[in-house]
Amino acid sequence: MPGAARPWLFVGVIVALAVALGAVAVIGWRGSDAPSGAASGPLAVVLLPDVGRSTLVVVDLRTGAVARRVALRSTATDIAVDASSGLVVAAQSGGFGPDVDSAASLTDVRTGAVRYVELPVIDPGDVVCAGGRAFLLHSVVEASGTVFSAVDIASARLAGTGNVPGPPGQWGSAGGAVWTTGEGPGGGRLLCRIDPATLSMSSFALGTMRPMGLAESAGRPVVLGSDRVGAAAVIDPLDGSLETSVSVPGLLQAPRRAVQVGARFAVGDWSGDEPEGRALRLLDAVTLHDLGPLRVDGIPCALAAWGERLLVVDREGGRLLVIDPSSGRVLSSTDLGEPGLVFSEVVVVGAGG
């Protein structure tokens, strides 16, 4: 019978090894800072510009916990999300002089993997996604206008470059196209539509409104800005004509940023200048009729939508707030770890939830 203990000893060793390997795997998994349930759930991605190197803070929207922080190679000034791949694209603007950058970063926020696409021109400052491509607006002005770069997201390669008339203006996407504001030869304000597939451009006169932001509501571009008072103008996405224009009351400054949240259109006025408001304005997403104010516990400097919920970055407190716009109730608040943000942006990945 002495030999009968050997099989049990063998089994014991195997079990012990399995337990040890399991422990190592768990420790390694935690050490990589991988999100637990966030692998497939909805995520908010917040840009913290920082100084020298920006950070993407990935928040698991189901738990409100920070799931991951992704350090980028330089200062990024804007982010956008590609709906089909879920990749987050950042405009890697960098600093001045030798610190300037000329890249788009493509981040898989579920794994933390980052790829950089080098651009032929320095200083990309704004980015939007449309038609499987990322479009980046540069600070560089050529003879035919401000330079933009198009990056094919699937292949992570430069798809082309183009120019928009005049100095760099507002930059946005709506109705499957890229939109920007520019200046004509006589100084007249223009609204330009860029076809994401062909990079061809159409220009339309913008009238007297001074554009300060571009957003999308009900599939149409909305120009935000000032026309004596704060205003929002809905544009026909096909011919660039004005569909309707409304005054936006109750904000300290003219509107500059907005997002559609279900049937509502949440409008903010954060410009980076004082006075900084603590309220947003809710409009009807289709008619833009005023629905009243939405008080925010903080300074709303960046907005995004997660289904029927509104995501707000509070610049002052360095928090991501999830708000029910129908009641104004804060559903969750996530500390981003850095109060007093210089500026920020937020996007949602996997918004199905």
Next chain:
Amino acid sequence: MYRIIRVASLAALALLVLPQAAFGLTKPFVAPHPDRAPAEAQMTASLSALEDASLSYDALASLSGGGSGGTNAIAFTSLYDSDIVVVLDPSSVTGHAGLFDRSHYTGISSYSVLSANISPSNGVQYEKCAKYRLYEWAYALRVPQEVGHRVAVRDYAARQLRKPYSVFASKTDLKSFYCSKLAWVAYRNVTGIDLDGDGGFWVWPVDLILSDYTSVVGRWS
């Protein structure tokens, strides 16, 4: 040569931020800094010099850049057209300078500062205001005796858009620019005044602060 420039510039910057400048909008004392023409300046083909990576990197790193210190809260809404923005931080030595264009300003996300950034071509550009907040200190300078010319100065600077960047070209070479030179040239050629506080080959951003013609109308950290 550039090591000397860096050391001297760091000393100048250290003096710049001494407590003597802590109150009001008085001008800080700045120690003399290098201002003799570099050997590279003899190379009239400045673009070819820029293509020499080892040469250009050292030169450019010693003269501009930065953005690894703190942040500032510069209030762009308080600025006029052609006010000069100078940003500094411990790593940048001389920092960066630009000329404000109020007509294009809609918030810190807008591109409203005319300056020159490293680009072999198209160096003069409209820079995004938000980037100017990513420095530890920001100064706003105004030229009080020339406020009547501020639109003309701004427009002159805007007409230099697309011209290449070079730190090796002299101040009077109008074919290429570096950041503080754009503001200097715009005022020099429109109003006739020389904003270089200490003369010499280069006009550094700190020279614009030190000029007898400029007033510090804002300082943020």
